[in-house]
Amino acid sequence: MTQAPQATNAGSAACPGSAKALVFDYRQAANPIRHGLTEPMREHRWGAALHAHGPTAVLPLDLSAELGCEGPATSPALSANFIRILAGEAIEVSAKATSQLFYVWRGAGSCRRPADGLGNEFNQPWNAGDLFVLPAGGPARLEASAESVLYWVHDAPLLSFLGVTATQPRFEATHYPGPWLRQELETLAADPSSARSNRLSLLMANRDLPASRTVTHTLWAMLGLVPDGAVQPPIATNRWPWIW
Numbered sequence: 001m002t003q004a005p006q007a008t009n010a011g012s013a014a015c016p017g018s019a020k021a022l023v024f025d026y027r028q029a030a031n032p033i034r035h036g037l038t039e040p041m042r043e044h045r046w047g048a049a050l051h052a053h054g055p056t057a058v059l060p061l062d063l064s065a066e067l068g069c070e071g072p073a074t075s076p077a078l079s080a081n082f083i084r085i086l087a088g089e090a091i092e093v094s095a096k097a098t099s100q101l102f103y104v105w106r107g108a109g110s111c112r113r114p115a116d117g118l119g120n121e122f123n124q125p126w127n128a129g130d131l132f133v134l135p136a137g138g139p140a141r142l143e144a145s146a147e148s149v150l151y152w153v154h155d156a157p158l159l160s161f162l163g164v165t166a167t168q169p170r171f172e173a174t175h176y177p178g179p180w181l182r183q184e185l186e187t188l189a190a191d192p193s194s195a196r197s198n199r200l201s202l203l204m205a206n207r208d209l210p211a212s213r214t215v216t217h218t219l220w221a222m223l224g225l226v227p228d229g230a231v232q233p234p235i236a237t238n239r240w241p242w243i244w
Contacts, residue, residue, distance in 0.1 A: 041066055051082040051105075051149045056089045058082075058152070073157035077218075081152045085109065085144035094139035097154035098166040099216035104130045104178070107148025113140045113173065122173040129178025131204065131223075133216050135169030155218045170217050171208040181223055189225065199232050200225050 012028065015021035032038045046061055059082040064071025074080040085091055085107070102111070106128045113122040116137040124132060134140060142150065159166060181202065189200050201224030204215035215221040226232050 051084045056085045056091050070160045077158040079154055079157055083150040083152050085142060085148045087144055087147045090141055090143040092139045092141050095154040095156045096159060097156040098136050099219045100134040100154040101219055102132050103151040104128050105149040105151055107144055108146045109144040109148050111140055111142055114138050117168045120172050124175050127178060131176040134173045135171050136166035137169055171206055174206055
């Protein structure tokens with residue numbers, strides 16, 4: 001006669017022949033966001049004061065304590081940070097990640113990175129409004145010719161959760177010039193059909209990733225505008241991780 005599984009709590013049962021195996025009533029486990037299991041997180045906001053003053057530094061938007069994961073992490077799959085660099089100074093940044101994205105909030109400078117596994121060296125000047133992405137590889141040196149703030153996002157928390165290490169680049173380092181992005185956004189806004197759209201946005205893409213049309217193979221990035229008086233609903237997407 002088969003022994004009945006031992007009940008552990010409402011809606012679950014433990015296997016008598018295994019120390020780890022459990023089953024759950026689908027109705028009790030399909031949505032883990034609930035009191036006593038995975039608590040909903042309150043909204044977090046970081047104002048401009050975070051990066052407006054102070055020395056050259058990386059300023060992580062760290063929620064790892066609330067998420068219960070290794071930090072710094074802003075979501076289970078992503079780490080978002082501001083990087084503040086004083087004029088004439090430099091900072092070296094690195095992450096155990098497959099993808100890193102930098103958006104230049106203000107300032108000017110350059111990014112230098114040794115050749116990656118594909119033999120590609122990255123030596124790129126940047127200005128306000130520019131965006132660039134780096135694949136897996138060594139540290140990047142950011143040098144500022146004017147006081148600068150960059151928004152830096154990478155997928156190290158995802159790799160930490162999976163217990164894996166990025167060993168080779170999956171795309172080439174790519175630069176998206178700010179003037180070109182602004183011109184394309186203005187062209188989109190001027191298109192008569194845009195008046196009927198629920199958002200005016202450019203989706204960053206990479207020729208190395210034709211099937212996904214994403215900025216890297218794990219990051220999804222959008223640049224858009226919200227006209228005066230417009231209401232833009234939140235995005236519902238199955239592409240993840242993603243950034244604004």
